[in-house]
Amino acid sequence: MNTHQNYLTQTSWRYRAWMIFLVAIMVVGAYATYLRFRYGLGVTNLSDAYPWGLWIAVDVMGGVALAAGAFCMALTVYLLKIEKYKSVVRPAILTGLIGYLSAILGILFDLAQPHRIWHVMVFWQPQSVMFEVAWCVMLYTTVLILEFAPTLLERLGWSRIASFLRSLTVPLVIAGVILSTLHQSSLGGLLLIAPDNVHPLWYSPLLPVLFLLSAIAVAPFVVAVESILSSWALGRGLEHHILQGLGRAGAYLLVLYGGVRLGDLLLRGAGTALFGERSLFLWVELTLMVFLPLLLLSFAAIRRSPAGLLVTGLLVASGVVLYRYNAVVTAKIVPEGIAYFPNWVEFAITAGIVAWGLWLYTLAVRHLPIFPPEAQQQEWPAFTLRLERRVPVRH
Amino acid sequence: MANPISRRCFLAGLVVGACSSGRLLEGRAAEQTVGMLYDVTRCIGCGLCERACEEQNQLPEGRAYVDVLRAENGRERCLRRACMHCLDPACVSACPVGALQKTPQGPVIYRRELCIGCRYCMVACPLGIPRLNWEENSPYIQKCQMCADRIAQGEPPACVSACPTGALQFGLRAELLKCAKERLAEEKLYLFGEHELGGTSVLYLSDVPFADLGLHCQRQEPLPKFTAGMLQKVPWVVGALALGLSGLYFMRRRQKSGEDEDKDKD
Numbered sequence: 001m002n003t004h005q006n007y008l009t010q011t012s013w014r015y016r017a018w019m020i021f022l023v024a025i026m027v028v029g030a031y032a033t034y035l036r037f038r039y040g041l042g043v044t045n046l047s048d049a050y051p052w053g054l055w056i057a058v059d060v061m062g063g064v065a066l067a068a069g070a071f072c073m074a075l076t077v078y079l080l081k082i083e084k085y086k087s088v089v090r091p092a093i094l095t096g097l098i099g100y101l102s103a104i105l106g107i108l109f110d111l112a113q114p115h116r117i118w119h120v121m122v123f124w125q126p127q128s129v130m131f132e133v134a135w136c137v138m139l140y141t142t143v144l145i146l147e148f149a150p151t152l153l154e155r156l157g158w159s160r161i162a163s164f165l166r167s168l169t170v171p172l173v174i175a176g177v178i179l180s181t182l183h184q185s186s187l188g189g190l191l192l193i194a195p196d197n198v199h200p201l202w203y204s205p206l207l208p209v210l211f212l213l214s215a216i217a218v219a220p221f222v223v224a225v226e227s228i229l230s231s232w233a234l235g236r237g238l239e240h241h242i243l244q245g246l247g248r249a250g251a252y253l254l255v256l257y258g259g260v261r262l263g264d265l266l267l268r269g270a271g272t273a274l275f276g277e278r279s280l281f282l283w284v285e286l287t288l289m290v291f292l293p294l295l296l297l298s299f300a301a302i303r304r305s306p307a308g309l310l311v312t313g314l315l316v317a318s319g320v321v322l323y324r325y326n327a328v329v330t331a332k333i334v335p336e337g338i339a340y341f342p343n344w345v346e347f348a349i350t351a352g353i354v355a356w357g358l359w360l361y362t363l364a365v366r367h368l369p370i371f372p373p374e375a376q377q378q379e380w381p382a383f384t385l386r387l388e389r390r391v392p393v394r395h
Numbered sequence: 396m397a398n399p400i401s402r403r404c405f406l407a408g409l410v411v412g413a414c415s416s417g418r419l420l421e422g423r424a425a426e427q428t429v430g431m432l433y434d435v436t437r438c439i440g441c442g443l444c445e446r447a448c449e450e451q452n453q454l455p456e457g458r459a460y461v462d463v464l465r466a467e468n469g470r471e472r473c474l475r476r477a478c479m480h481c482l483d484p485a486c487v488s489a490c491p492v493g494a495l496q497k498t499p500q501g502p503v504i505y506r507r508e509l510c511i512g513c514r515y516c517m518v519a520c521p522l523g524i525p526r527l528n529w530e531e532n533s534p535y536i537q538k539c540q541m542c543a544d545r546i547a548q549g550e551p552p553a554c555v556s557a558c559p560t561g562a563l564q565f566g567l568r569a570e571l572l573k574c575a576k577e578r579l580a581e582e583k584l585y586l587f588g589e590h591e592l593g594g595t596s597v598l599y600l601s602d603v604p605f606a607d608l609g610l611h612c613q614r615q616e617p618l619p620k621f622t623a624g625m626l627q628k629v630p631w632v633v634g635a636l637a638l639g640l641s642g643l644y645f646m647r648r649r650q651k652s653g654e655d656e657d658k659d660k661d
Contacts, residue, residue, distance in 0.1 A: 040532040048526045051517035079640055081647040112512020112527060112534050119511050123492040129622050130491035130515045132629065170644055178636045182629060192621045193485050193519040196614060208625055335523070 029352015049334040054342035057328040059106025062321035070096025071180040072219035136183030185212040202331035217253035220246040221313035258290035289319020428501035430568030435601035437562035440473035447557035460539035478539040480596035483617035489519035502541035593617025
């Protein structure tokens with residue numbers, strides 16, 4: 001049996017360096033936040049032609065897509081009863097919760113009147129896709145808080161409330177799957193209103209389906225990536241069959257998404273545009289998200305190695321985020337001569353939000369029982385990054 | 396300009412404009428809503444409509460809700476750019492808090508006290524009309540509201556009153572449309588707004604194709620139906636998933652307990 005150093009201890013210099021790194025990014029983000037709220041949205045590169053930019057595409061739409069692991073894993077374990085994945089449900093729900101909190105934070109930066117965000121709850125306008133998305137995100141974040149709360153409450157010693165909440169697990173999971181299906185698809189549905197302002201390589205009546213399928217496809221990869229990184233940081237072993245299962249499920253889901261996406265492009269007659277204007281962005285997006293990951297996963301050596309799955313997972317995740325960015329920004333049809341690229345304030349705030357999410361995740365993993373105790377693992381030799389020149393201590 | 400508006404048509408516009416008071420307009424059918432007719436052939440690009448708009452809405456110079464693109468840089472005619480007040484507006488269906496509303500009289504108005512600043516209306520508008528004061532700390536959407544207050548008091552919008560050439564007329568949309576069609580029958584003209592985007596309250600008449608003037612929109616159907624289809628499915632998706640997922644859970648639980656019993660027997 002291998003045991004490894006847990007980097008998430010007070011004394012570990014790696015832990016300190018990691019947290020200082022995150023806090024440094026957040027400090028820069030805080031300065032950008034000051035500029036944003038002191039001088040308004042004019043400090044960004046957004047304009048009348050590009051009312052939505054990096055924050056909506058990446059922080060909100062990307063963040064919500066990458067948080068889809070929470071409902072997918074809860075569905076797998078609690079409804080489909082595939083219990084071998086039980087040990088990754090908690091980390092997936094934690095990631096989901098942090099993803100949604102980050103998305104909401106991103107919305108608060110982006111709204112011109114952020115102090116009025118509660119208006120959506122009072123002044124109803126059910127014809128609006130934005131109204132539906134807002135309600136689903138609110139309700140699903142509540143579901144995630146209730147799903148995650150027992151872990152925190154038990155740590156605080158409030159086990160009666162915790163066990164009450166646990167008894168609600170199945171209805172909460174069902175509500176979570178319904179809400180997620182609705183708003184993961186409706187985020188793509190937001191763009192349906194603008195058939196003439198979104199380039200045909202991204203505009204499609206299937207946008208809701210494509211957004212939902214791509215979010216589901218990235219879910220197993222996000223769960224695998226966080227398992228691999230956490231196991232490295234915590235010095236835990238990795239569960240071979242779980243990671244392999246996630247990789248296999250992810251591959252099938254990528255084939256499904258890629259098939260629907262390409263089929264949609266060809267059948268809608270966007271075929272001629274496939275090599276025309278803006279198509280480079282499409283090919284980079286599809287290569288990152290579908291082609292390259294599927295190619296990598298076709299090699300058994302990569303499929304079975306944590307490093308291989310880690311790289312593949314990061315590719316898929318960046319591909320999904322690029323898909324959201326392309327749909328919102330690249331695809332926008334604007335008057336000639338107008339362009340948009342995010343400026344440093346926008347990047348600094350996005351980076352700050354991501355750093356805040358990672359900081360919360362690190363603290364949670366360190367202080368709460370997110371990953372099950374070591375004893376249950378060890379079917380597979382613990383993973384150490386090849387870059388590390390550390391030799392496992394053998395007992 | 397070469398195509399003077401017919402006397403009958405011009406007078407009809409004036410008469411209708413003068414008698415369409417707010418009281419008369421209450422509870423009218425859809426074809427009885429007010430609108431505006433903009434005649435490209437008569438617009439000289441003087442900019443008096445822009446000044447009047449700034450004054451009426453207390454806007455800083457250059458921030459009028461109406462923008463006249465002057466006849467220059469290859470553009471053959473002037474073109475007024477402002478809200479067309481669609482009959483079934485994309486922005487109204489997009490707004491999550493109902494800050495944009497289509498009034499029964501015809502204008503699409505903006506209630507800034509409700510706006511959260513999500514800018515989905517800007518994404519939704521096919522003509523790029525709603526704008527934001529990006530330089531302000533807590534900005535609102537900027538958009539023509541057809542001087543709905545003035546209309547309610549029986550006055551035409553400020554820009555119409557200011558127009559010195561009669562290029563802008565105010566009146567019942569149905570009447571203005573009739574005038575426009577009479578003109579179409581007489582000479583080779585182009586009409587925008589009868590069917591475009593499902594119809595707009597503001598109609599444009601031109602002697603050159605609108606695409607040449609930079610107005611490219613050719614879509615005939617109203618945009619809200621593009622999202623309505625998805626939203627109508629929501630109750631069905633909720634119902635089907637609730638039933639399906641509960642069924643799945645109980646089925647799998649029974650299977651599992653069966654398996655466990657088998658194991659116990661072994």
